[in-house]
Amino acid sequence: MMRERQSLESAITTIRKLEQDLADSIDLIEMGEAEGDKDVITEAEAVIRHIHGDLAKRQVETLLSGEADGNDTYVEIHSGAGGTESQDWASMLLRMYMRWAERAGMKVELLEENPGEEAGIKSATILLKGPNAYGWMKTESGVHRLVRISPYDSNARRHTSFASVWVYPVVDDSIEIQVNESDCRIDTYRSSGAGGQHVNTTDSAVRITHLPSGIVVQCQAERSQHKNRATAWSMLRARLYEEELKKREEAASAQEATKSDIGWGHQIRSYVLQPYQLVKDLRTGVESTAPQDVLDGDLDEFMEAALAHRVHGGELEVADID
Structure with missing residues (x-):
C-alpha cells in the first residue's frame, strides 16, 4: 500500500510541476513579446522543449501499469545452436543488459552463470532490482539474432548466431503462488x-x-x-x-490481428555488425545504425517502442505543444 501511494504521489507531483512550468513559460513568452525581450522568449521556448521531451518519457511510463510491472525482475539468457559463436553472443547480451540496468540506476546480481568451453556462456541468470524493472525488461523476451564476421573462424566468414532471453518478475509477498x-x-x-x-x-x-x-x-x-x-x-x-x-x-490479444504475430520466444531483434551496421526490432521496425551503442546498453528507444506496440499496437504520439 505504501509503495503504491508513493508511486501515485510521485506521478501527481510530476504532472503538477509540468503544468506549472508550462504556465510559467507561457507567461514569460507573453512578457517577452510585450517588452520586446528576445532572450526571455528564447529561454522560455527552451524550457517548453524540455517539457515536451519529459512529457514523452512520462507518457511511456504510463504503459507500465501491469500488476507486476513495478517488481524486480529475473533475466535468463541461453545460447542457441552454434557452439562458441552463439555462446559468445549470449555473453554479449548479458553484458548489454547489465550495462542498461546500470545506466537506469538498477542493482544487478548475477545468480547463475554456465560458462562455455572456449568462450562466452551457455546460460546465465541475473536479478535486476529497481523501479519498474520488470515493466521495462518484459519486452526483451525472445530470440536475438547476431550477424557478424566470426572472430573464432580462421577463414573470417560471416556467421549468424542466436540466443534467447527470458524475462520474468520477482514475486513479492502480495502475490501467492502455490507450488507442491x-x-x-x-x-x-x-x-x-x-x-x-x-x-x-x-x-x-x-x-x-x-x-x-x-x-x-x-x-x-x-x-x-x-x-x-x-x-x-x-x-x-x-x-x-x-x-x-x-x-x-x-487470451486478451487472441482477437487482435495487430498482435497476432507477436509470440513469446520468437525472434524479436536482429543485430548486424557486418557487412553493414544495423540493429532492427522486427516487431516495431525501430532501427539503429550504431550497434555498439546498443550493445553498450542504449536500449531505451527499443523498449519504449515495444511497450507502445504491445499496449496499443503502434507508436505513441505526443501532441505538439503550441
Missing part, C-alpha cells in the same frame, strides 16, 4: 564458475525442475546450498507466475 514440492525434482551440483576452493568442492548449486510444466531454474550465487535453494524456489514461483501472466495476455 511433490511436483518438483531438486538436484544439487558443484558450481562451475569462480569462487574459491569451497565452491568447487561442495554441491552448493541447486537446480529445481517443475515436472508438470517442465520449467527448470537454477542458482549458484551463494556458497550456502540453503541460500541457493531458497533463491531457486523464489525463481520457480516467479516463472510460474510469469506463465500465468503470459496466458492472460495471449
